Amino acid sequence: MKSFSLFLIGLLLFSCNSPKKDLQMNTKIVIAHRGASGYLPEHTMEAKVMAYAMNPDFIEQDLVLSKDDVPIVIHDIYLDDVTDVALKFLDRKRNDNRYYVIDFTFKELQTLTVTERFNTETGAQVYPNRFPIGKGNFKLHSLQEEIELIQGLNTSTGKNIGIYPEIKDPGFHQKEGKNLTEIVLKILADYGYKTKADNCILQCFDAKELERIRKELKSDLFLIQLMEFEEETKQLAHFASYADGIGPWYKQILDKKVEGKWQFTSLVTDAHKLGLKVHPYTFRVDDLDEFASFDEMLKTLLIDAKVDGAFTDFPDKVSIFLKK
Numbered sequence: 622m623k624s625f626s627l628f629l630i631g632l633l634l635f636s637c638n639s640p641k642k643d644l645q646m647n648t649k650i651v652i653a654h655r656g657a658s659g660y661l662p663e664h665t666m667e668a669k670v671m672a673y674a675m676n677p678d679f680i681e682q683d684l685v686l687s688k689d690d691v692p693i694v695i696h697d698i699y700l701d702d703v704t705d706v707a708l709k710f711l712d713r714k715r716n717d718n719r720y721y722v723i724d725f726t727f728k729e730l731q732t733l734t735v736t737e738r739f740n741t742e743t744g745a746q747v748y749p750n751r752f753p754i755g756k757g758n759f760k761l762h763s764l765q766e767e768i769e770l771i772q773g774l775n776t777s778t779g780k781n782i783g784i785y786p787e788i789k790d791p792g793f794h795q796k797e798g799k800n801l802t803e804i805v806l807k808i809l810a811d812y813g814y815k816t817k818a819d820n821c822i823l824q825c826f827d828a829k830e831l832e833r834i835r836k837e838l839k840s841d842l843f844l845i846q847l848m849e850f851e852e853e854t855k856q857l858a859h860f861a862s863y864a865d866g867i868g869p870w871y872k873q874i875l876d877k878k879v880e881g882k883w884q885f886t887s888l889v890t891d892a893h894k895l896g897l898k899v900h901p902y903t904f905r906v907d908d909l910d911e912f913a914s915f916d917e918m919l920k921t922l923l924i925d926a927k928v929d930g931a932f933t934d935f936p937d938k939v940s941i942f943l944k945k
Contacts, residue, residue, distance in 0.1 A: 653675070653677040653679065654933055656681070659906060662759050664695055669770060670770070676936075676940055682787065683787045685790070699719050700730075709732065723799065751907070771784060783821055783822065784814070785821075786805060786821070787847070788827070792830075802833070816842065817843045821843070832863045845900060849870055857892055857895055858895060861897055864897065866897045866898030869899065875921075885925075889926050899930075901931060901932070906934075915935075
């Protein structure tokens, strides 16, 4: 995909949107999950530009360190299910047959082609109706490059779209002798993201690491404790001692359906009582599971369950719904 593709994607969509200058944290926010990943390969610059043009409140960056300590924007510590690494560096896999970001320099990573997520055993595309697998010439990029893109677009458009980085698997990085968290915090500070007022939300699944970020590393950023397991729903009071919100799996909010109407667990209510914002993940048009339609999913969680925001692969559709 040629360099002017970024311009074309933006040009097509910027004309449809008015500038957004101020973020209100007390409104429901739209978080572009890995960019506009329902339309373009996740965490590519093209997906981020398309997401930006859709006017979300935040764009997400998952972060993993390269061998030479560059934070790479990629969802996992592995490369093999979103790139052609197995074709270009066959001898670089570990004993578990996986290819790790941390085993490659930034320069080497830039030689890889990014594609839609696929099953490494079968080669099948995970979401078959998304951007065709193996098409285009998408590349990996660094946190610094993405921040400069978003900040540059904020300047040129008059918008104020924020970033929503995630510290990925800090325990793995520490075992590899890497200080991912400290490196990311320094880069964020260098680009002006230091406090809750700086339009940056920092997230992590590792509760000990997120607490360390607040208490030991003295970060004043807006912190979100990501959640996945049932036992974590009972730890909200502890999370509230260092975090500003939680990012639960949306199924942790649902209880059961009675006569066609959803009932909910106490998670959102309990979190709000503790002053925590609730940003569940992930809202996908092509992965509805218990919902009959995307609108039902959005109404159930954003309106009826009263969550404060949503991670979504389709930021345009969530924004349109909220405008209704």
